[in-house]
Amino acid sequence: MRENDFLAWITAQTPAHPRVAVGIGDDMGVVRPGGGAGEAGGEGVAGVLLKIDQCLDRVHYDLRRHSAAEAGRKAVNRCLSDCAGMACVPAAVMVAVTLPRNGEGSGEAFAKDLFLACRDAAAAFDCPLVGGDTATWDGPLAITVAAMGEMPGGTGGKGAAPVLRSGARAGDTLFVSGRLGGSILGRHLTFEPRIRLARALAEALGTGDGGGLHALMDVSDGLAQDMPRLCAASGVGAEVYAGRLPIHPDAERLAGQDGMPAGLHALADGEDYELLMAVDPEAVPELIGVAEHGAGRGVGLTAIGTVTAGGGLALVDERGGRHGWPRAGWEHRSAG
Amino acid sequence: MRENDFLAWITAQTPAHPRVAVGIGDDMGVVRPGGGAGEAGGEGVAGVLLKIDQCLDRVHYDLRRHSAAEAGRKAVNRCLSDCAGMACVPAAVMVAVTLPRNGEGSGEAFAKDLFLACRDAAAAFDCPLVGGDTATWDGPLAITVAAMGEMPGGTGGKGAAPVLRSGARAGDTLFVSGRLGGSILGRHLTFEPRIRLARALAEALGTGDGGGLHALMDVSDGLAQDMPRLCAASGVGAEVYAGRLPIHPDAERLAGQDGMPAGLHALADGEDYELLMAVDPEAVPELIGVAEHGAGRGVGLTAIGTVTAGGGLALVDERGGRHGWPRAGWEHRSAG
Numbered sequence: 001m002r003e004n005d006f007l008a009w010i011t012a013q014t015p016a017h018p019r020v021a022v023g024i025g026d027d028m029g030v031v032r033p034g035g036g037a038g039e040a041g042g043e044g045v046a047g048v049l050l051k052i053d054q055c056l057d058r059v060h061y062d063l064r065r066h067s068a069a070e071a072g073r074k075a076v077n078r079c080l081s082d083c084a085g086m087a088c089v090p091a092a093v094m095v096a097v098t099l100p101r102n103g104e105g106s107g108e109a110f111a112k113d114l115f116l117a118c119r120d121a122a123a124a125f126d127c128p129l130v131g132g133d134t135a136t137w138d139g140p141l142a143i144t145v146a147a148m149g150e151m152p153g154g155t156g157g158k159g160a161a162p163v164l165r166s167g168a169r170a171g172d173t174l175f176v177s178g179r180l181g182g183s184i185l186g187r188h189l190t191f192e193p194r195i196r197l198a199r200a201l202a203e204a205l206g207t208g209d210g211g212g213l214h215a216l217m218d219v220s221d222g223l224a225q226d227m228p229r230l231c232a233a234s235g236v237g238a239e240v241y242a243g244r245l246p247i248h249p250d251a252e253r254l255a256g257q258d259g260m261p262a263g264l265h266a267l268a269d270g271e272d273y274e275l276l277m278a279v280d281p282e283a284v285p286e287l288i289g290v291a292e293h294g295a296g297r298g299v300g301l302t303a304i305g306t307v308t309a310g311g312g313l314a315l316v317d318e319r320g321g322r323h324g325w326p327r328a329g330w331e332h333r334s335a336g
Numbered sequence: 337m338r339e340n341d342f343l344a345w346i347t348a349q350t351p352a353h354p355r356v357a358v359g360i361g362d363d364m365g366v367v368r369p370g371g372g373a374g375e376a377g378g379e380g381v382a383g384v385l386l387k388i389d390q391c392l393d394r395v396h397y398d399l400r401r402h403s404a405a406e407a408g409r410k411a412v413n414r415c416l417s418d419c420a421g422m423a424c425v426p427a428a429v430m431v432a433v434t435l436p437r438n439g440e441g442s443g444e445a446f447a448k449d450l451f452l453a454c455r456d457a458a459a460a461f462d463c464p465l466v467g468g469d470t471a472t473w474d475g476p477l478a479i480t481v482a483a484m485g486e487m488p489g490g491t492g493g494k495g496a497a498p499v500l501r502s503g504a505r506a507g508d509t510l511f512v513s514g515r516l517g518g519s520i521l522g523r524h525l526t527f528e529p530r531i532r533l534a535r536a537l538a539e540a541l542g543t544g545d546g547g548g549l550h551a552l553m554d555v556s557d558g559l560a561q562d563m564p565r566l567c568a569a570s571g572v573g574a575e576v577y578a579g580r581l582p583i584h585p586d587a588e589r590l591a592g593q594d595g596m597p598a599g600l601h602a603l604a605d606g607e608d609y610e611l612l613m614a615v616d617p618e619a620v621p622e623l624i625g626v627a628e629h630g631a632g633r634g635v636g637l638t639a640i641g642t643v644t645a646g647g648g649l650a651l652v653d654e655r656g657g658r659h660g661w662p663r664a665g666w667e668h669r670s671a672g
Binding site: 003006007009010013014017019020022023024028029030031033034048050051052053054056057058059091092094095096098108111112115116119126128129130131132133134135136137138139140142144146148150 | 339342343345346349350353355356358359360364365366367369370384386387388389390392393394395427428430431432434444447448451452455462464465466467468469470471473474475476478480482484486
C-alpha cells in the first residue's frame with residue numbers, strides 16, 4: 001500500500017469532530033479554539049494550525065554524506081513549508097529525535113549540532129522551540145517535527161483565513177513559485193520555506209470569502225503528484241502548459257546526467273518546497289505586484305495553467321495538444 | 337550524556353520568546369495566542385499547550401511480544417498523560433509513524449491496526465486526530481505523537497490556568513494518584529491517562545493565583561526521578577514518608593521475583609503514568625472530596641510527604657529517620 005492510499009484510508013477512518021475545522025489531508029490540520037463552540041475566541045477566529053512530519057536517515061537525507069546541521073535544518077524547514085502551504089505563520093515547533101546508539105548520527109556532538117540547527121531554522125522565522133523529546137536506540141536517526149501555526153491579524157484582517165487545497169474554482173489561474181526539479185542535487189537540504197511569500201500573497205490577494213487566493217499548497221512530492229491532490233481536494237480539473245513550467249537549472253543539470261527531459265524532472269522530481277496556488281483571475285494584478293515588488297522578488301511566480309470545471313488533469317503542449325497527466329512522482333524515494 | 341543532561345543543555349540553549357509562556361522542561365509547552373501580544377484572546381487566556389513524545393520498538397514496547405494495538409495505544413496515552421500533568425484537556429493529536437520495511441511492525445495490516453489504536457485512544461478523551469505522517473524505512477517501528485491541549489472554561493473559570501511543576505510551596509502536601517511500581521508487568525501498556533482526575537482536581541481546588549493545586553506533573557520516569565524534577569522547578573525540597581508510598585500489587589509481584597524491596601520498585605520503576613501534586617494544606621478537604629466522591633474514586637490519592645523550603649529531598653522512615661534520596665530511576669531502559 002502506497003503512502004497516498006494509506007493516507008486516504010486513514011482519512012476515511014477519521015470521523016468529523018466539532019473541534020476540527022480542517023482534518024487530515026491538507027498541508028496542516030486546523031483546530032477550532034474553545035472546544036469547537038467558539039467560547040475562547042468567538043466567530044471568525046481561524047483556529048490553531050497543526051502539522052507533524054518525519055525526516056529520516058537514508059530516506060530524506062543520508063548521514064554518510066550529510067551533516068547533523070543539514071538534517072536538522074531540513075526537518076524543521078519541511079514542516080515550516082507546510083505552514084507556507086496554508087499561508088499561516090509558524091507560532092511554535094517541537095522536535096523529537098531518535099538518536100542511533102552507534103554509527104552515523106550517534107554521539108553527543110552530533111545531537112547538539114542537530115538541536116541547534118533545528119532551533120536556528122525555526123528562529124529564522126521568529127518561531128520558538130517549545131518542546132523536545134530525545135531517545136537513543138539501535139535504529140537509524142529519525143527527526144520528527146511538529147509545528148503549530150496561527151493566522152496573523154486577528155479576525156478582521158485581509159488574509160486572516162488559512163488557504164486550503166480545496167478552494168480552487170474553474171477559471172482560476174494556476175501559479176507556482178520559484179523553479180522546479182533537480183532538488184536532489186542539493187536544494188532539498190537548503191530550500192527556504194516560502195512563508196514570507198505566502199503571507200504577502202495572502203495579504204495582497206485576500207483569503208477566505210471574497211479573497212483572490214483561492215487554493216494553496218506546498219509542492220513537496222513534485223507537481224506531478226501534488227497538482228492532482230489540489231484538484232481532487234477542490235473537485236476540479238486542470239490544464240497545465242508544459243512549455244510554461246519553470247525549470248530549475250538543477251533539473252537541466254540532472255537531465256544532462258541522466259538523459260531524461262529537464263521538463264520531466266521539473267514535473268516529477270519532488271522536494272521543491274515551492275508553492276502551488278489557484279488564483280482568481282481578477283487578483284492576478286495583485287499577484288504580479290507581489291512577484292515584482294514584494295516578497296516574490298527573487299523567487300518568481302509563474303502562471304502554469306488554468307483550473308477547469310472537470311475533465312481531469314491534462315498537460316497541454318505548445319501546439320495545443322492535450323496529453324494525459326504523468327503518473328511519475330516522488331514518494332519517499334531515498335535521497336540519493 | 338544522559339537524557340536529563342541533554343534536556344538541561346537544550347533548555348539552556350533555548351532563548352525566551354514572547355510567544356512562549358512555558359518552554360521546554362514542563363510536561364507541555366504553553367504558547368500564548370496572537371503572537372504573545374494577546375490580540376487573539378486577551379488577558380488571562382491560558383494559551384495553547386503542546387507536547388511531542390516518541391514511543392519506540394525495543395525501548396517502550398517490544399513487537400516480538402506486543403501488538404500494534406498495544407504500541408499505538410501506549411504512544412497516544414503517554415502524550416495524553418502529559419496533558420493530565422498540566423491539568424489541560426487534549427484538543428487534538430497528531431501521529432507520525434515510521435514503519436519497518438520488513439520484520440516486526442511491517443505490513444499493511446499492522447499499520448492499520450496501529451492507526452486505529454491511536455485514533456481510539458485519543459477518542460476515549462473526545463480528542464480528534466488532526467494530522468498524520470507515515471513513512472517506511474529499514475529501521476524499527478517509531479511512533480511519534482504530538483498533542484495540543486487547551487484549558488477549558490475560558491478565562492474566568494476555576495481551574496482555567498495550567499498547573500506547572502514550578503508552583504510547589506513550602507508546607508504544601510505532596511499527593512500521588514494510584515499505586516506505584518511494577519508497571520513493566522503490563523500496566524505500562526494499559527494505563528489510563530489521569531485527565532479526568534486532573535481536571536476534577538483543578539476545578540475543585542482551583543489553579544493559578546489563589547488556587548489550591550499548586551504544582552502538578554505526571555510520574556512517567558518513576559517518583560525517584562520525577563520528584564526531584566518537581567522540586568527543582570519549584571525551588572523547594574521535600575520530605576517523603578517511605579512508609580506511605582502507595583505500592584502497587586505489581587511491585588509486590590516483581591519484588592517476589594527479583595528480591596528487591598517492593599517499596600524500591602514503587603519509587604524507581606517508572607512508567608506509572610500517575611499524577612504527582614503539591615497541594616495547599618487548606619485545599620486538602622476539596623482533594624479528599626475528589627478522592628472519595630469524584631474522579632479520584634477507584635484511583636486513590638495518597639499523601640506521601642511535605643514540601644520543604646530547602647534542604648533537598650529526603651526519604652523519611654517510620655521512626656523519623658532521614659535518608660538520602662534514591663538515585664535510581666528509569667531512563668529509557670528497554671521494555672523487558
